[in-house]
Amino acid sequence: DAGITQSPRHKVTETGTPVTLRCHQTENHRYMYWYRQDPGHGLRLIHYSYGVKDTDKGEVSDGYSVSRSKTEDFLLTLESATSSQTSVYFCAARGGGNTIYFGEGSWLTVV
Amino acid sequence: DAKTTQPPSMDCAEGRAANLPCNHSTISGNEYVYWYRQIHSQGPQYIIHGLKNNETNEMASLIITEDRKSSTLILPHATLRDTAVYYCIVILSNFGNEKLTFGTGTRLTIIP
Numbered sequence: 419d420a421g422i423t424q425s426p427r428h429k430v431t432e433t434g435t436p437v438t439l440r441c442h443q444t445e446n447h448r449y450m451y452w453y454r455q456d457p458g459h460g461l462r463l464i465h466y467s468y469g470v471k472d473t474d475k476g477e478v479s480d481g482y483s484v485s486r487s488k489t490e491d492f493l494l495t496l497e498s499a500t501s502s503q504t505s506v507y508f509c510a511a512r513g514g515g516n517t518i519y520f521g522e523g524s525w526l527t528v529v
Numbered sequence: 530d531a532k533t534t535q536p537p538s539m540d541c542a543e544g545r546a547a548n549l550p551c552n553h554s555t556i557s558g559n560e561y562v563y564w565y566r567q568i569h570s571q572g573p574q575y576i577i578h579g580l581k582n583n584e585t586n587e588m589a590s591l592i593i594t595e596d597r598k599s600s601t602l603i604l605p606h607a608t609l610r611d612t613a614v615y616y617c618i619v620i621l622s623n624f625g626n627e628k629l630t631f632g633t634g635t636r637l638t639i640i641p
Contacts, residue, residue, distance in 0.1 A: 451629060453631070455570075458633070459633065460614075460616070460631055460632055460633035460634055461573070461616070461631040462631075463628055463629065463630055463631075466628060466629070474628070476628055476630075477628075477630065506570060508572055508573070510572075510573075510629075512629070517575055517578075518563075518565070518573075518575065518620075518629065519575070520572030520573045520574075521572055522571065522572050523570060523571070523572055
C-alpha cells in the first residue's frame with residue numbers, strides 16, 4: 419500500500435453537512451489523487467495534486483474541493499454533502515516508476 | 530492520456546489461462562501500459578506494466594502488439610482468487626501533470 423492511509427474509513431453523515439476525508443502518505447510521493455467509485459462507473463477522478471498547493475480538477479469535481487498544505491496529506495472536502503455523494507472514495511499516490519498505490523477506501527453514506 | 534477500451538466482462542475456467550484484451554489505439558510513444566485489478570471493494574492493486582516489449586512477473590504476463598495499439602494481460606493459471614475487475618491504463622513515462630483516468634475495466638469471473 420506504499421504507506422497510504424485514509425480516514426475515516428466509514429462515515430455516515432446528514433445531507434447539508436460538511437465532510438472532510440483525509441489521505442495520508444509516508445513515502446514523499448509528489449502526485450496524489452482522489453477517486454470515487456460507484457456501481458457501473460468504475461473509478462472516476464475527482465481531483466488530483468501535483469505538489470504542495472498545486473491541485474487540479476478531475477472529471478467529477480463538482481461539489482468537491484481539495485487541499486494539500488504538505489506533501490503527506492491530501493484532503494477532500496464536501497462542503498455540503500448530498501445523497502449523490504454517497505460513494506466509496508479512494509485515495510492514490512504515484513510513486514517512483516509511475517506505479518500508483520491506492521488506499522483501502524473510505525465508505526461515505528449521506529442520509 | 531490515451532483512452533483505453535476493454536470488454537466489460539469475461540469468464541475463465543479455473544486452471545486455464547485468462548487472456549484480457551485492451552485497446553489503446555491512440556497511445557503515444559512515451560506512454561506505458563499499466564494493468565491493475567480490484568478485488569471486491571479493496572483498493573486497486575498493481576499487476577504489471579510495459580512499454581513495448583513483452584513483460585512477465587510472478588503474477589502475470591503482458592503482451593503488447595508491435596504497433597502498441599493493443600495489449601493482452603495473461604493470467605497463466607487462473608484461480609478463484611483472480612476473480613476481480615481488471616483495469617488497463619496508459620501513463621506517460623515522465624512525471625507530467627496528467628489526469629490518471631481509469632475506465633470501467635473488465636470484470637473477470639473465474640468459474641470452478
